[in-house]
Amino acid sequence: MKTNWFNRLLLSYLPVFFIISLSLLLMTFLTLSEMSKKASVKANNAVSHNISKMIDSKLADIDSLFLYEIQNNEKIKQFFSDNPKDNRHYTDIQASSALKELLQNNPTIESIYLYRTPDRTILTRSTLTDLNDFADSQFIGLSLNSRVPYRWTARTLVPQNTDGGNARRVISLAKNTNLSNLSILIVNVRIESLLGWITSMTDNNSTFVHLSDEEGNLIVSTEATANGKTSNMGAGTVLSSSVSEQTGWIISSGTLNSGILEFVSSLFYVWMAIAAVIVIAGLTWIIYVSRRQYKPVMTLMNMISGARKASPTQLKTEKVDEFKFIESSIEELLDESNMLQEQHKELSVYHRRHLFLSLMEGTNSTANFGKYLEEELSRHGIHQPVSGSLVAIVEIDHYTEFAIQYRSDQHLLKYILGASMKELVENKPFTVWTEWISNSKMGILFLFHHQESEQEVLESCEKLRDWIALNLDFTVTIGIGHLIQQLELTAESFREAVSAVGYKSSLGMNRIITPKHMVSKPKGELFKQLQVFRSISQSFRLGDEKWEDYYEEMYQTLQDQLYTHDDLASLMQVLIGYLQKEMAELTEELNKVWIEDVQPSLLMALEQETQEEVYQAIHDILKDAYDRLNKLRENKSSHQLMHQVKMYIADNYCNPDLSLTHLSDEFQLNAKYLSRLFREAFGMKFVEYVSEVRMEKSIQMLLETEDTIQDIGRAVGYDQSLTFIRVFKKHAGETPGQYRKKYSSI
Structure with a gap:
């Protein structure tokens, strides 16, 4: 696609933009430069003031010292002093040594000398000279003749012939020592x-400082050359000055010249005016170019408004964004197109799923159903004739845990299962069609075209099961x-596959289940378990440890039979019902424990998948409840006595005279009190308990012996x-004879 219009826009705006x-x-x-300059003026004012204060402080210190x-x-x-001349030799030497000591302790001092007026004698650190022979006699004369108070003076010091060296710049101060x-x-x-x-207080690379006397003569400068003159190479603009209160000297400071930047800064308002003119001209150019480039957009707007039956005048009055209007119009067309495509995909998916479920359920029994199926399969890409079909059901084990663990990734994992199955049979002589028939079950339809082979289907399903167990965090059970x-007639194979996977509660999970496995065990029957349920319930209520033996006997019977999960849940609900009935006979305290804690836990245990x-x-729930109930019983003082009564009944149940009166005599208790304690401990009357034992x-003797009814x-x-x-x-x-006849043959 050519981008001529884009290039035109680019060339129109980029130069102006730059x-x-x-x-x-x-x-x-x-x-920023002007702001910096103002900041620099403030900074220089501070520097000048601080330097003035510092110099005043230093010189004041020297003044105070002397x-x-x-x-x-x-x-x-x-x-x-006024000592005679002959006695001055020693005092002069002492004064000279004092001057040497002062010079050693104050390195900033160039020299010190004393002038004694009466004999016109000058004492330095090394000489004693007459005024006429002293090189700096002129300054001494000026100081003596001065009518103003002595103050610091900048001058050139002429050295003595004996000192050697060249003249050097100093600042001098004359102090009166003897006013007389x-x-x-x-x-x-x-x-x-x-x-x-x-x-020490300035940056010589960017700032200069001049120190001048009251008459403007330069005393010292940070730009001074060796001869004391100021160099013009780094000359800059003086930004601030300060006058010393003590000496009257003027301290001037400023920034060094920075070449072209100083020149630019000096023409600040000129450059700002030029820049403003350029900006205004650029904006004018942008407006002009934008009006020219807007014409094609307006043409397109007119075309769209005509198609949408909206006048350009109406669009202007409604303040519609032109590009938004164009964009929305194009988006409407795209949305309509996408909607039609999505509808087509959804209908295709729905139709495909509907066809699959129709095959599984066998709901269509019309005479032309077979031809209809061939046409529909051809529409979905299966063009080869079908010679046979087989259905497998893949069920996710522990689906509740799977749904919790993979709350947001379920659809992805389910897609992986279907894709994995198709990949495993890619080179097989049959076609695979997968659909999820429920949240936990995926149906797999194997369509054979030339040669039917159930063994290859079993191998493929086993590979799928093994791959899932090795690579994913869950397992599946497959019914075939x-x-x-x-x-x-595919619905027949579907029903067999559903039935097969339903027996995983008895046959186990993470495996393949075929119709052959379903005939390996007899179907479970409820009535055979009722007597065991009764024994479990009664023993549990009485606190008898035999309940575990009965429970284990029940489990062994379940293992020898085949149950679906629904059948197993129904069977266990009957057991829970028996237990509930027996526990209702206990005291209110014991029954409360059962109703509030044990029974809800038992019902939740039925949600487990395997037998x-x-x-x-x-078993774990009943074991815990058994221990809790026994502990509550043992907390009562009568529990041990009732346990002895129970043991006595077990040993003497064959005595026809066994009664409450007999027990009251045996244990030396009131019959009514004994009856109440027995009922509180075991939840049933004494007579009922003896009858149960x-x-x-009698049932044991009926089934295990050949004794007559009378003898038993x-x-x-x-x-x-x-x-x-x-x-x-x-x-x-039923009667004992009927019971023996019915159960002895089992």
Whole structure:
């Protein structure tokens, strides 16, 4: 696609953009430069003031030092005393040594000398000279003749012939030592020390400082050359000045010239005006170009408004964004196109799923159903004729945990299962069609075209199961139906596959289940378990440890039979019902524990998928409840007594005279009190308990011996056989003879 219009826009705006940007940058730079200049003025004002304060402080310190020495140094005071001339030799030497000591302690001082007026004698650190022979006699004369107070003076010091060296710049101060004869002390400070003080407070690379006297004569400068003159190479603009309160000297400071930047800064307003003119011209150009480039957009707007039956005037009055209007129009067309495509895909997916479910359910029984199936399969890409079909059901094990763990990734994992199956059979002589028929079950339809082979289907399903177990965090159980020769009868194979996978609760998970496995065990029957349920419930209520033996017996029976998960859940609900009925006979305290904690836990245990998991979960819950109930019973003082009564009944149930009166005599208790304690401990009346024990023993004898009914009745404590038969029928629902005949053959 050519981009002529884009290039035109680019060439129209880019040059103007760069020019305006550079102008704005220039204006920004100039503004910042001006702000920097103002900041520099403030900074220089501070520097000048601080340097002035510092110099005043330093010179004041020197002034104070020598004032102190004049007043307190005895050697110097003796030099100016009125001693006879013959006695001055020693005092002069002492004064000279004092001057040497002062020079050593104050490196900033160039020299010190004393002038004694009466004999016109000058003392330095090394010589004693007459005024006429002293090189600096002129300054001494000026100081003596001055009518103003002595103050610091910048001058050129002429050295003595004996000192050697060249003339050098110093600042000097004359101090009166003896007002009676006008003797003075002269202090000369190195000009280099003054320069050092100044440079310590300035940056010589960017700032200069000039120190001048009251008449404007330069004393020292940070730009001074070796001869004391200022160099013009780095000359800059003076930005601030300060006058010393003590000396009256002027301290001037400023920034060094920076070439072209200084020149640009000096024409600040000119450059700002030029930049503003450029920006205005650029904006004018942008407006002009934008109006020209807008014409094609307006043409397109007119075309769209005509198609949408909206006038351009109406669009202007409604303040519609032109590009938004164009974009929305194109998006409407795209949305309509996408919607039609999505509808087509959804209908295709729905139709494909509907066809699959129709095959599985076998709901269509019309005569032309087979031809209809061939046409529909051809529409979905299966063009080869179908010679046979077989259905497998893949069920995710522990689906509740799977749904919780993969809350947001379920669809992805389910897609992986279907794609993995198709990949495993890619080179097989059959076609695979997968659909999820429920949240946890995926149906797989194997369509054979030339040669039917159930073994290859089993191998493919086993590879899929093994791959899932090795690579994913969950397992699957696969149920497989029989091979069907007619496509329209595929529902038979589907029902067999569903039935097969339904028995995984008995046969186990993470495996392949075929119709052959379903005939390996007999189907479970409910009535065979009822007697065991009754024994479990009664033993559990009475606190008898035999309940675990009965429970294990029940489990062994379950293992030998085949149950679906629904059948197993129904069976265990019957057991829970028996337990609930028996526990209702206990005291309110014990029954409350059962209702609030144990029973809800048992119902939740039924959600386990396999027979072994259900068995183990219920056993653990009952074991814990058994221990809790026994602990509550043992907390009562009568529990041990009732346990002895129970053991006595177990040993003497065959005694026809066994009754509450007999027990009251045996244990020395009131019959009514004994009956109440027994009922509180075991949740049933004494008579009912004795009857239960006798009936259990009679059932055991009926099934294990060949004794007559009369003999069995007497053996369990009934002298009258009619009484025994009546009680047995009430307990078992049939006579002893009927019971023996019915269960002995099993």
